[in-house]
Amino acid sequence: MRMRLPGITVAVALVLAACGSATSGGTSTSSSSYQGKTINLGAILSLTGAGGVYGPSSRKGMDLAVEKINNSGGVNGAKLALDTEDDASDKAQSAQVAQRLIQQGQLLALLGPTLSNSAVAVHPLAESFKIPILAVSTTGIHIVPDCNYPKTDPCKYVFRDSLGEEAAIPANIKVYSQKAHPKTGVLLVANDDKFSSDGGKIVQGAVGQYGIQLLDTVQFSKTTADFAPPVTRAVQKNPDVIFITSLGGIPAKIMIEARKQGFTGQFLGGNGFNTAVVSKQAGAAGKGAQSGSGWYINNTFPSNAAFVKAYRDKYGSDPDQFAAQGYAGILILADSAKRANLTFTDTAGDRTRLRDAMEKVNIDTPLGRFQFTSTHDVKQTIWIIQMDGAGGFTLVTSVSPS
Amino acid sequence: MTQQLLNAIFIGSIYALFAVGYTLVFGVLDVLNLAHSAVFMLGAVITYSLVALHGVPFIFAALVAVLVCGLLGLVIEFVALRPLRRRNAPPISALISTIGLALIFVAIVEQATPGTLFSWLWQDGANSVRFPTGAVPNPTYHVAGLTLEGTKLGILATSVVLMLVLGYVIRFTQVGRALRAVAENRRAATLLGIDVDRIFASTLFLSSALGGLAGLLFGLALSDISPYIGRDQVELKGLAVIVLGGMGSIPGAVVGGYLLGLIEVLAFVRFGSNVEAGVAFAALFLMLVLRPQGLFGARLKERL
Numbered sequence: 001m002r003m004r005l006p007g008i009t010v011a012v013a014l015v016l017a018a019c020g021s022a023t024s025g026g027t028s029t030s031s032s033s034y035q036g037k038t039i040n041l042g043a044i045l046s047l048t049g050a051g052g053v054y055g056p057s058s059r060k061g062m063d064l065a066v067e068k069i070n071n072s073g074g075v076n077g078a079k080l081a082l083d084t085e086d087d088a089s090d091k092a093q094s095a096q097v098a099q100r101l102i103q104q105g106q107l108l109a110l111l112g113p114t115l116s117n118s119a120v121a122v123h124p125l126a127e128s129f130k131i132p133i134l135a136v137s138t139t140g141i142h143i144v145p146d147c148n149y150p151k152t153d154p155c156k157y158v159f160r161d162s163l164g165e166e167a168a169i170p171a172n173i174k175v176y177s178q179k180a181h182p183k184t185g186v187l188l189v190a191n192d193d194k195f196s197s198d199g200g201k202i203v204q205g206a207v208g209q210y211g212i213q214l215l216d217t218v219q220f221s222k223t224t225a226d227f228a229p230p231v232t233r234a235v236q237k238n239p240d241v242i243f244i245t246s247l248g249g250i251p252a253k254i255m256i257e258a259r260k261q262g263f264t265g266q267f268l269g270g271n272g273f274n275t276a277v278v279s280k281q282a283g284a285a286g287k288g289a290q291s292g293s294g295w296y297i298n299n300t301f302p303s304n305a306a307f308v309k310a311y312r313d314k315y316g317s318d319p320d321q322f323a324a325q326g327y328a329g330i331l332i333l334a335d336s337a338k339r340a341n342l343t344f345t346d347t348a349g350d351r352t353r354l355r356d357a358m359e360k361v362n363i364d365t366p367l368g369r370f371q372f373t374s375t376h377d378v379k380q381t382i383w384i385i386q387m388d389g390a391g392g393f394t395l396v397t398s399v400s401p402s
Numbered sequence: 403m404t405q406q407l408l409n410a411i412f413i414g415s416i417y418a419l420f421a422v423g424y425t426l427v428f429g430v431l432d433v434l435n436l437a438h439s440a441v442f443m444l445g446a447v448i449t450y451s452l453v454a455l456h457g458v459p460f461i462f463a464a465l466v467a468v469l470v471c472g473l474l475g476l477v478i479e480f481v482a483l484r485p486l487r488r489r490n491a492p493p494i495s496a497l498i499s500t501i502g503l504a505l506i507f508v509a510i511v512e513q514a515t516p517g518t519l520f521s522w523l524w525q526d527g528a529n530s531v532r533f534p535t536g537a538v539p540n541p542t543y544h545v546a547g548l549t550l551e552g553t554k555l556g557i558l559a560t561s562v563v564l565m566l567v568l569g570y571v572i573r574f575t576q577v578g579r580a581l582r583a584v585a586e587n588r589r590a591a592t593l594l595g596i597d598v599d600r601i602f603a604s605t606l607f608l609s610s611a612l613g614g615l616a617g618l619l620f621g622l623a624l625s626d627i628s629p630y631i632g633r634d635q636v637e638l639k640g641l642a643v644i645v646l647g648g649m650g651s652i653p654g655a656v657v658g659g660y661l662l663g664l665i666e667v668l669a670f671v672r673f674g675s676n677v678e679a680g681v682a683f684a685a686l687f688l689m690l691v692l693r694p695q696g697l698f699g700a701r702l703k704e705r706l
Contacts, residue, residue, distance in 0.1 A: 048512055049630070052528030220670075221678075225635035226624055228409040229670045236405070249530035249626060256532070256625045260542055261405075261549045277529055284535060 034078035037344045039108055039337050041330075042083045042101040044122060046114035049089025050193075050222060050248035053277040054322045055114045058136055059084055061326030062111065064307075064314055069330070075337050078344075080330070087113055089248075094118035095125060102129045106347050108337065108354055109134065111329050115247070116140030116195040123147040127155045130348065132355040135160035136329040137322050139168070139271045140198040145375040157355055159376040161332060161367065162325050165199050165270050168292030169245075170206040171382045171399045176268055176290055177210035182240035185212050185268075188230060188254055190246040191219040199245030199270045207243075215239055222250065231257040240265050247272040251289075252281035259285040266290070273387065274321040280391030287389030295324040295367055296383035296395050307366040318392065328365035335363045403671070405548050410667035411660065412554045415561035416620050418659025420636050421643035422565060422652055423612035429650030430585045430605045433493055437478050437500040438613050439632030439640065440507035445471045445614025446621030446631060447511055451523050453537050460538045464618055471614025475606035478503055483606070484599070504633075512629040530628035538622060557619045564612070565656050572652065581605065585650070642686045648699025657697055661685075 043062060045055035066080045074080065085101060087094035094113045101107055102125070109132040113122050116138040124147055126133035135143060139162055145154035176182070185207060189200030200217070207214050215237045220230045227250070234242055235258055242258060244251045244267060251272050258267075267289035272278065274293045279286060297308060297318060307327055311319040319327075336357035342350045362371050373379050384396040420442055427435040445467050452463035482499040514520035515527045541552040572578035583591040584601045592598050620635070621627040643662050647654025662682055669681035689696065 048528035053530075056527065223634055225620075225626075225631075225639075226409065226413045228412070229406055229667050232405045232409060233671070249628070252530075253625055260551060262544060281530065281532065283532075 034074075034076035034342065034344075037078040037342075038081050039075055039078050039334075039342070040081050040083065040106050041333060042085065042105065042107045042110045044085055044087050044094055044097050044101065044110065044112035044114075044118075046089040046094075046118070047084075047086040050250075051089040051114040053248055053275055054137055055086070055089075057275055057277075057320050057322035058112075058114060058326035058329075060311070060315055061319065061323035061328075062136075062330050064311055064323075065327045065330030065334075067314075068310065069334050075334050078337070078342075080334060082330070083107070087118055089115060089118070091115075091118045091121050095121040098122040098125050102126065102131055107131065108342070108347070108350055109333055111136055111326070111333070113138070115193075116143060116198065117193050119143055119147075120194060123155065123158045127157050130157055131351050132157045132159065132333075132358060134329050134333060134358070135162060136325045137162050137271075138195070139163065139165045140195045141166060141201070144377045154375065157351075159332075159358055159372055161328050161365075161370065161378055163271075163292070163294030163378055163380060163382065165195075165202050168294070168382055169199060169202045169270050172268060172270070172290060172292035172384055173203070173206050173210055173212070175384045175397055175399065176241070176266065177212065180240075180266065182212055182266065184215050184237075184239045185241040185243055186215050186234040186237050186239040187217045187243040188234055188246070189217060189219055189244075190222040190224075190250065193222045193247065195272070196222065196246045199272070202270075203243045203245060212241065222246065222248070224250075227253050227257045228261075230254075231261055231263075234258070235261045235263045242267050244269045245272065249278070249281055252278050252283075252286060255282045255289060256285040271321075274385070274393075276318065276320045276391055276393075279387040279393060282387060283391075284389045286387040289387045290396060291385060292399075293321050293383045293385050293393075294378070294380065295321040296385055296398070297393070298395065299366070299368070299381075299383065299398075301364065301366060301368045303364040304366040324366040328367050328370060331363060331365050332358065332361050332370060336361055406667050406671050407664075408548065408550070408554075410663045412557060412623060412663075413666070414660035414663025415558050416616055416623065416659075417636065417639060417643050417662050418565065418656045419561045419612060419616035419619070421640045421647070421655040421659050422568065423609035423616070424640045425644040425647070425650055425652060425655040426605060426609045426612075428644065429652070430581055431483065431496075431602055433483060433496040433500070434641075435478060435483075435500050435606075435609070436497060436637070437482065437504040437507065438609070439637035440504035441471050441474050441478075441610045441613040441632075442617035442620070442636055443511070443629060443632035444474060444507060445617030446627045447524055447617075447629070448614070449618040450531065450533060450621060450627045454531070454534050455522070455525065460533070464615075467618055468611050468615050471617075472607040472611035474507075474614075475608070475610025476603055478610065479603050479606040483602070508629050508633065524629075526628075528629060530626050530631075532625035532627060533622060551623075553622050557623055560615075560619065564615070565652075568608075568612075569652060577604070639682070642682060645686055645696055646689050648696030651696065651698040654696055654698030661697075 047055045066082050069080050085097045087097050111134050114137050119138045142149035144160050146152050147155035147158045187203050190196035218230045218234050244254050269291045273291040340353040340357040368380050379401045382399040385393040388394050424438050448467040449463045452458040482503045483496050486495050511524050512528050514524040516525050543550040580596050643658040644655050647658030665682050665685050666678045669678040
């Protein structure tokens with residue numbers, strides 16, 4: 001065995017050299033012909049685990065967009081291919097999946113991950129490998145542009161099309177306060193998940209200016225089995241409002257338990273509320289629960305009605321915010337790829353060209369006319385929505401971007 | 403505070419019921435059956451499936467689910483345990499094979515969506531669901547500022563009665579004596595003419611039926627039925643309970659269950675955050691240091 005090693009090394013070196021020259025040859029003859037090529041994208045989503053109430057929606061939205069684009073001629077003739085992987089809502093697994101996707105493939109860009117908690121691990125990875133990553137559902141603090149927080153220098157390759165909680169939660173509290181003038185509130189917050197604890201901080205920072213006194217902040221773990229004890233503590237304070245910043249099935253469980261224990265006030269929350277699964281789970285107990293959303297099903301933006309119809313035709317159910325953001329994510333990447341003059345031979349160069357093109361995106365999506373801000377974030381209408389008690393949402397009002 | 407004590411008793415009943423099945427297998431077979439948490443989950447999932455997908459009344463659904471879980475116990479015995487025992491494999495092998503079965507059970511449920519092979523059993527993939535409103539009558543009483551739910555009172559009654567019955571069976575019946583004999587000394591029991599394999603199979607049946615029952619009660623009381631309720635909510639806690647109570651001791655598992663419920667809720671009330679799990683496991687640690695055999699554990703002398 002030992003004798004054969006040098007031979008193998010030489011062979012590998014030769015192959016590498018051959019590849020190297022082939023690559024450089026390809027670059028020099030770069031043409032803008034996309035015809036017959038494939039644009040490979042990867043998505044890291046939480047299809048199982050706590051985020052399993054959101055990831056599948058994002059996936060459906062993305063698959064729909066890929067299908068639509070490929071059926072109408074692709075991207076300048078190139079086909080889109082999407083490889084979706086499950087991170088089981090686990091931060092470490094999310095990072096592993098990202099690493100594998102980045103290193104194994106000829107992927108041009110990534111989408112995801114579903115949860116802010118995982119984004120903290122995945123986004124810096126994408127940044128260091130210089131591959132564009134578009135978050136389609138992460139709403140926590142320090143997602144863009146400072147993905148390497150506490151380092152503040154902006155990440156160049158990280159973008160998001162999802163409305164941040166820093167905009168959505170205060171807008172929601174403002175709308176409710178102006179209508180109902182609540183005096184007191186209790187915050188129920190999961191403190192071992194970034195999305196949830198970020199939401200909690202935003203609530204704590206926002207209530208004061210609307211004259212709401214926070215009587216108590218009840219923290220719990222996202223793995224809590226029985227929500228009776230935390231809810232008992234909150235309900236016994238007799239607040240006008242219970243704020244819930246948590247994800248997965250937890251908001252629904254809290255609402256059900258609180259109604260059982262006789263709470264008659266208002267539930268206010270965040271992005272964790274905004275999927276049909278949570279609304280359905282909460283059922284009658286969730287009726288009226290109000291949150292700020294990046295999308296609303298009956299919005300009148302030009303491309304929204306077509307999206308909703310195509311989604312219903314394909315899946316036989318209504319899309320939710322996560323589906324719309326996933327769908328928009330693919331549109332954004334496809335439009336950027338169209339303008340990026342890709343070579344399809346120099347992957348690293350193509351990734352950077354795609355990134356540059358993403359900064360200039362300006363297209364119609366179900367989320368509205370879409371452009372990234374200078375910090376790669378969204379600036380869009382905030383839809384204040386309420387659960388309808390039957391698995392859907394109704395519109396309270398919309399807030400224009402400030 | 404009284405409401406919080408009630409909360410502790412309700413969750414304690416479920417811990418106790420789960421742990422009794424867990425400890426029963428350990429006591430008799432000397433094997434930690436880590437598929438127990440998956441059976442717990444299936445108890446809830448099967449009941450839900452019968453009620454929500456097939457329109458079966460709750461009580462019948464629950465009975466069928468408990469029976470099916472008992473049969474799953476036999477699957478565990480025949481697939482994961484008996485073949486290894488035949489080959490005199492060390493207990494660790496049995497532990498690993500039960501983990502394998504647990505993973506399979508969980509995967510079957512979490513992959514089941516409409517149009518897949520198991521969609522008759524489950525259609526919600528990784529999501530958490532709850533029983534349809536009105537499927538289970540749940541009168542709620544508000545007495546002296548306390549909230550008393552019908553389902554939770556039912557759970558308390560069911561658990562207590564079942565644990566008493568189990569205690570009686572094990573202490574005073576022929577089967578119970580055989581069970582204890584096998585737990586005490588497998589070889590001597592065989593020599594006395596006890597069919598050890600049959601005792602093992604009945605133990606697994608009984609234990610899994612109890613586990614399934616605990617699961618469906620959990621799903622009912624906490625409005626949470628998902629492929630992960632076993633793994634996330636009771637697997638480790640069940641272990642903590644049986645160590646607290648004494649490995650293999652049934653009264654120990656009962657007392658340990660209520661104790662863990664109480665410790666968790668008190669820790670929550672006192673420290674107010676998610677230290678409750680930490681406090682529970684700190685209590686476990688203290689127990690291991692001060693009384694390694696647990697509350698009711700007799701050092702290898704007598705079990706069950």
